[in-house]
Amino acid sequence: xVTFAILASVAVIGAxxxxxxxxxxxxxxxxxxxLLTLAVLFVTxxxxxxxxxxxIVYGGAIMVLxxxxxxxxxxxxxxxxxxxxxxxxxxxxxxVAATGLIVGAMLDPRQAPDHAxxxxxxxxxxxxxxxxxxxxxxxxxxxxxxxxxxxxxxGAVALVQRPRPQRTSAMIDERRKERxxxxxxxxxx
Amino acid sequence: xxxxxxxxxxxxxxxxxxxxxxxxxxxxxxxxxGRMQHRHGPNRTGPFGLLQPIADALKSVFKEDIIVSKxxxxxxxxxxxxxxxxxxxxxxxxxxxxAGSLFGYDPWVLDLDIGLLYxxxxxxxxxxxxxxxxxxxxxxxxxxxxxRSSAQIISYELGLGLSVLSVIMIAGTLNLREIVEMGIWGxxxxxxxxxxxxFGAFVISAIAxxxxxxxxxxxxxxxxVAGYLTEYSGLKWALYQMAEYVNMMTAAAFISTLFLGGxxxxxxxxxxxxxxxxxxxxxxxxxxxIFMFLFIWLRATLPRLRYDQxxxxxxxxxxxxxxxxxxxxxxxxxxVL
Numbered sequence: 001x002v003t004f005a006i007l008a009s010v011a012v013i014g015a016x017x018x019x020x021x022x023x024x025x026x027x028x029x030x031x032x033x034x035l036l037t038l039a040v041l042f043v044t045x046x047x048x049x050x051x052x053x054x055x056i057v058y059g060g061a062i063m064v065l066x067x068x069x070x071x072x073x074x075x076x077x078x079x080x081x082x083x084x085x086x087x088x089x090x091x092x093x094x095x096v097a098a099t100g101l102i103v104g105a106m107l108d109p110r111q112a113p114d115h116a117x118x119x120x121x122x123x124x125x126x127x128x129x130x131x132x133x134x135x136x137x138x139x140x141x142x143x144x145x146x147x148x149x150x151x152x153x154x155g156a157v158a159l160v161q162r163p164r165p166q167r168t169s170a171m172i173d174e175r176r177k178e179r180x181x182x183x184x185x186x187x188x189x
Numbered sequence: 190x191x192x193x194x195x196x197x198x199x200x201x202x203x204x205x206x207x208x209x210x211x212x213x214x215x216x217x218x219x220x221x222x223g224r225m226q227h228r229h230g231p232n233r234t235g236p237f238g239l240l241q242p243i244a245d246a247l248k249s250v251f252k253e254d255i256i257v258s259k260x261x262x263x264x265x266x267x268x269x270x271x272x273x274x275x276x277x278x279x280x281x282x283x284x285x286x287x288a289g290s291l292f293g294y295d296p297w298v299l300d301l302d303i304g305l306l307y308x309x310x311x312x313x314x315x316x317x318x319x320x321x322x323x324x325x326x327x328x329x330x331x332x333x334x335x336x337r338s339s340a341q342i343i344s345y346e347l348g349l350g351l352s353v354l355s356v357i358m359i360a361g362t363l364n365l366r367e368i369v370e371m372g373i374w375g376x377x378x379x380x381x382x383x384x385x386x387x388f389g390a391f392v393i394s395a396i397a398x399x400x401x402x403x404x405x406x407x408x409x410x411x412x413x414v415a416g417y418l419t420e421y422s423g424l425k426w427a428l429y430q431m432a433e434y435v436n437m438m439t440a441a442a443f444i445s446t447l448f449l450g451g452x453x454x455x456x457x458x459x460x461x462x463x464x465x466x467x468x469x470x471x472x473x474x475x476x477x478x479i480f481m482f483l484f485i486w487l488r489a490t491l492p493r494l495r496y497d498q499x500x501x502x503x504x505x506x507x508x509x510x511x512x513x514x515x516x517x518x519x520x521x522x523x524x525v526l
Contacts, residue, residue, distance in 0.1 A: 025321075029321070052303045052310045060313025061343060064339050127363060
């Protein structure tokens with residue numbers, strides 16, 4: 001329980017850092033910290049496989065790409081002044097959402113399962129168990145998610161593709177003239 | 190299972206051994222490169238230059254530790270620490286011998302069911318060291334180096350992951366010790382071609398992952414000074430060097446463990462010296478030495494790839510070849526065996 005309290009507070013502090021830190025790189029690093037803390041939480045539940053996947057996918061791939069994009073765009077100096085009313089509206093919405101979450105959790109009659117129960121259900125988060133669920137029960141969903149990701153990727157490639165340079169008639173005329181003068185020169189020799 | 194104290198002592202010993210090996214690998218590398226390039230290499234400090242690493246270490250400690258004034262100080266200091274921490278922790282999951290063979294103790298620090306994924310996960314976090322170091326130094330060369338390194342490591346992780354899949358499919362486990370014990374080459378001769386392809390793809394990806402020539406673009410000194418290392422000096426620079434060599438050793442040990450039987454020695458030697466193939470650590474170190482030599486040999490032989498060649502090779506050839514090996518392995522297992 002003490003471990004959980006420490007890890008949970010580190011995760012929450014990291015998550016707050018993502019929102020509150022001004023420097024985008026620091027915010028992204030803070031998110032990495034949160035994700036790694038979550039992985040450690042999985043380890044305390046003996047779900048080693050989930051923890052490793054969490055680190056590989058989120059820590060090793062997704063966040064590196066995040067940082068890559070932040071560094072590439074170099075957005076650290078873009079600090080726009082926001083409308084004052086927008087800031088207050090954001091505070092309000094955040095407050096309402098947080099209160100809703102806490103009240104919802106308090107009103108929920110279900111008891112949070114015991115640490116031991118969670119651990120037994122996960123059964124060490126063994127890859128074989130996860131594979132059976134993922135490729136058995138949720139096969140269709142799994143495939144659909146794959147198609148969705150592919151669509152997203154194709155869309156991203158389509159978005160960044162530069163339009164082909166249009167050949168205007170003026171350009172073609174110019175090239176024809178060039179070619180004609182080249183031919184004249186060659187003939188003159 | 191060993192007690193917590195024994196595990197702790199083993200972890201300390203492993204870290205010390207890795208760092209000691211790092212110091213002497215620098216000497217071995219420079220001497221070998223010297224030989225391959227028809228020059229002497231360091232041979233003045235002590236017999237055969239054996240005291241050179243100590244002199245280098247002292248130099249690094251006493252050098253002025255410069256923190257660039259425009260640097261992001263926190264990240265600048267954090268980055269080399271990330272590199273060395275994750276480099277050292279990755280090696281812990283690699284088994285060095287059969288259970289209980291090291292004076293009654295197990296010759297590994299961690300025996301995880303997901304040992305293979307653990308090594309991949311920890312090494313993939315190590316990229317943050319290079320990446321953040323280059324950014325925090327606030328210099329264009331360092332930034333270019335770190336952008337290159339992240340793109341390269343992400344690209345070659347695909348080849349690495351896909352070529353590992355063949356081994357996982359054959360072994361049916363992610364536990365490195367069990368992979369070594371079952372001996373993946375002994376399952377069926379039909380699996381040899383895909384395994385050989387996967388082995389080749391894995392070695393190439395591993396070299397790219399540890400940023401060695403011909404894939405050392407993050408620190409290409411003719412183009413971007415020294416890449417992410419440009420603004421580092423003294424101890425922090427030494428930490429990066431340590432991380433690079435420890436990563437090389439982890440890669441060598443990982444390749445040996447996955448594809449070459451790890452800590453197991455050739456069994457025919459047992460008829461002369463009984464039990465020699467079961468000796469802990471010896472065989473793993475011997476196999477690692479072969480790959481370390483290969484890395485140095487490649488550095489003396491091959492020119493560096495251009496950036497577009499690197500990307501094309503990774504995405505258009507290595508990725509497809511590794512995928513092909515995976516499909517072939519799957520097909521053999523599903524339809525023939």
